[in-house]
Amino acid sequence: MTTPSGDGPLSGLRIIEQVGAGSTDMGRVAVAFAGLLAQRFGATVLRLANGAPDPTEHWPPLLADGSSALHRFLTAGKGFGTVQPGDYLVTDDPATAAAWRDDRKVLILPTLDDSRPQSDLTVMAASGLLDIVGEVGRAPLALPGYQMGYVAGMVAFNALLASHLSSILGGTPLAGEVAVLEAARWLNWKNLLSEVSGQRAAGVGRAEEWQITRCRDGYIAPVFRDRDMPNLARLMRVPALLEERFATAAGRRRNLADMYRLIEAALAERTAADILVEAAELKLPFAQVQSPAQVAADPQMRHRRFIIEGPQGPMPRLPLLWNGQSVESRQSGRDA
Amino acid sequence: MTLKALKGIRVLDLGIVTAGAATSGVLADLGAEVIKIEGPTYIDPFRDWQGMGEGDWWEQSPPYRATNRNKKSTCLDLKSSRGRELFLQLVAMSDVVVENFRVGVLDKLGIGFETLRQANPHIVLASLSSQGATGPSAGNVSFGSTLEASSGLAHLMHYPGGKPQITGRALNYPDQIVSMFAAGAVMAALVERQRTGQGVHIDLAQRELSSFFVGEAFIAALEGTLPEDYPDGPPAALQALLRGQDGQWVAVTISAAASEGARQVIGAVTSEALGQFLAARPAAEGARALRQAGVAAEVVVAARDYADPYSPAPGNALALDDAGHQVKGQPIRLDGCDAGKAAAVAPLGRDNRYVASTLLGLSDMQYEALLAEGIFATRPRTAAAQ
Structure with missing residues (x-):
């Protein structure tokens, strides 16, 4: 999976990741995730050491030997080196970006319009993303892991590619700029749009029709619409689900507590596997809540070889196939 | 355009x-x-x-x-x-x-x-x-x-x-x-x-x-070290969601670098001290005071708090x-x-x-x-x- 074998979509592109005095923890992750995507797509990605230790080496989740799974994920296949003409820069340090020699650069800022200190959690707070998950009366739940840095890094990667395409399609490179808070608000566009179009957005405590439900050996994510109610009643062996009050989405939302009392009681003694088999027969696209280990072992993921061997151990490949092959295997010459 | x-x-x-x-x-x-x-x-x-x-x-x-x-x-x-x-x-x-x-x-x-x-x-x-x-x-x-x-x-x-x-x-x-x-x-x-x-x-x-x-979680899971309580964001000296006097939630992340500034405002970098500080004042005021000390602090908003029907939010x-x-x-x-x-x-x-x-x-x-x-x-x- 190492970069410079020369057969990835971005082969020949060199990208420099640099953090500096103005970097933040969130920005550090964003820069590294942008570089991760570039590396997986075949670019040569180099990290410029600034003399300071890399704190992500100690960030959770940690592995048995005390090293960081995050650090392994973010840095696999990257190298260290010096800047050459034509390199692109990804940084979250404004001074580093300002000093770069040309417009082949992307700067990731916490926000565009002020200099408030920000973290993943405060970005979620300020974007409305903490008004999505949780229970009334309890502190809201944050998205897991490093989502704000990853999303901003993905946006920065796209800015870099847009700039590069501009240059190779006959134009010039275009300096890119991305703000983590703007990217977070962009994710939340549906709720924003609901508000401005007069349909009050539904935050924590909303009547969510599809709720994670416990079964005998885990949890199920049920999905159903009006036309599915007869099959839902069959799956649950609960004729009461055919009552008029459950016939429409509005009715179901008004009677959510009653409906889920029926569903939970019906699923309590059944296994996830049993439920999913019958749901599939009834064309109900339910899913099981799976842990990462279960996902990795799932027949679909195994068939598509989602877990690949990285330089230091197994890790997820890019979530796509490229003419039927993983991008990483193309670079290393392995079969997909 | x-x-x-x-x-x-x-x-x-x-x-x-x-x-x-x-x-x-x-x-x-x-x-x-x-x-x-x-x-x-x-x-x-x-x-x-x-x-x-x-x-x-x-x-x-x-x-x-x-x-x-x-x-x-x-x-x-x-x-x-x-x-x-x-x-x-x-x-x-x-x-x-x-x-x-x-x-x-x-x-x-x-x-x-x-x-x-x-x-x-x-x-x-x-x-x-x-x-x-x-x-x-x-x-x-x-x-x-x-x-x-x-x-x-x-x-x-x-x-x-x-x-x-x-x-x-x-x-x-x-x-x-x-x-x-x-x-x-x-x-x-x-x-x-x-x-x-x-x-x-x-x-x-x-x-x-x-x-x-959540690719890093897969790496940890495959080595059997996935924690039960998964992190949300980089580690900090203190990170918490606590209510202001008006009942609104405030998200606070005190980085190691901001610890001294936070200590001067809230007395000690602990959940208890932070909770007492925020509970004694409106959420927006508490968040503002923390930010002035270099702490990342934001009131938890809903989309309606910054959506504007007359022009796009900043x-x-x-x-x-x-x-x-x-x-x-x-x-x-x-x-x-x-x-x-x-x-x-x-x-x-x-x-x-x-x-x-x-x-x-x-x-x-x-x-x-x-x-x-x-x-x-x-x-x-x-x-x-x-």
Whole structure:
């Protein structure tokens, strides 16, 4: 999976990741995730050491030997080196970006319009993303892991590619700029749009029709619409689900507590596997809540070889196939 | 107005609802010419969502309008042999096709990747599906909530000891990240094509993408060290969600570097001290005082707290279109510019003549004949589902 074998979509592109005095923890992750995507797509990605230790080496989740799974994920296949003409820069340090020699650069800022200190959690707070998950009366739940840095890094990667395409399609490179808070608000566009179009957005405590439900050996994510109610009643062996009050989405939302009392009681003694088999027969696209280990072992993921061997151990490949092959295997010459 | 980076790139957009249509939307924001193609017997189901107002029902949906700005629109019957033939002529003069139909639909329509490649060896086809185009679950349908469940995301989000949680329909997190990721994959394919001359079929699985966004958790899980309580963000000296005097939640992250400043304001860097400090004053005032000490602190807001019905909130989450509607924005800025005001969504089939005449070289008479035959159309032959 190492970069410079020369057969990835971005082969020949060199990208420099640099953090500096103005970097933040969130920005550090964003820069590294942008570089991760570039590396997986075949670019040569180099990290410029600034003399300071890399704190992500100690960030959770940690592995048995005390090293960081995050650090392994973010840095696999990257190298260290010096800047050459034509390199692109990804940084979250404004001074580093300002000093770069040309417009082949992307700067990731916490926000565009002020200099408030920000973290993943405060970005979620300020974007409305903490008004999505949780229970009334309890502190809201944050998205897991490093989502704000990853999303901003993905946006920065796209800015870099847009700039590069501009240059190779006959134009010039275009300096890119991305703000983590703007990217977070962009994710939340549906709720924003609901508000401005007069349909009050539904935050924590909303009547969510599809709720994670416990079964005998885990949890199920049920999905159903009006036309599915007869099959839902069959799956649950609960004729009461055919009552008029459950016939429409509005009715179901008004009677959510009653409906889920029926569903939970019906699923309590059944296994996830049993439920999913019958749901599939009834064309109900339910899913099981799976842990990462279960996902990795799932027949679909195994068939598509989602877990690949990285330089230091197994890790997820890019979530796509490229003419039927993983991008990483193309670079290393392995079969997909 | 859009950014200009992808000027000269033409995208045929068969995308529907969020994933596919929003992917093309990102490419449009960056300057590509995007032609949305719907059929008279199968229009984008998003047109049937939350529709209000007078006029044709298929033109009223705010989320459809928000997602499909900056595009041209043609209505071409891909189920007919003549429509398919015209589509393949368009493929021959285009760079990218984006689709997120159920796996196998493109082949059934007779426009699978091999057929597209025969029409244009340089074409990039981006297929976005739930589970990918191969494997025992390839035909499965999914929703945002089931993707969160089956990817590992829901497992990692819960109260201590509580049941897994999902963002659900309010956000559908997997549907939001896929459009930006897929647009990046398309751009990577265009970079490669520029170098090799070869097109590519991108087979993107949304479930895999959702898992990839917690990729570090997979590494830990495979070594048996996945923690029960998963972190949210980098470690800090103290991170907490606590209520202000007015009951509003405040998110606070005190980094090691900000600890001394925090200590001067709240007395000690502990949850108890922070809780007492915030409980003694309104949330906004407490957050402001903490920020002045260099601490990351924000009141937990809802979308309604910064959505403005009269103009887009600051930043690029929403943009204004040239009909005065707020639509989806674009967080990328290039060369100091953002994507600016968007071109309002095109009514169904508005650009049929452009496609027929300018691109396909048909005469007005030929176009009118195709319109009469129903190969081109300007209104659906289906009724609203609601």
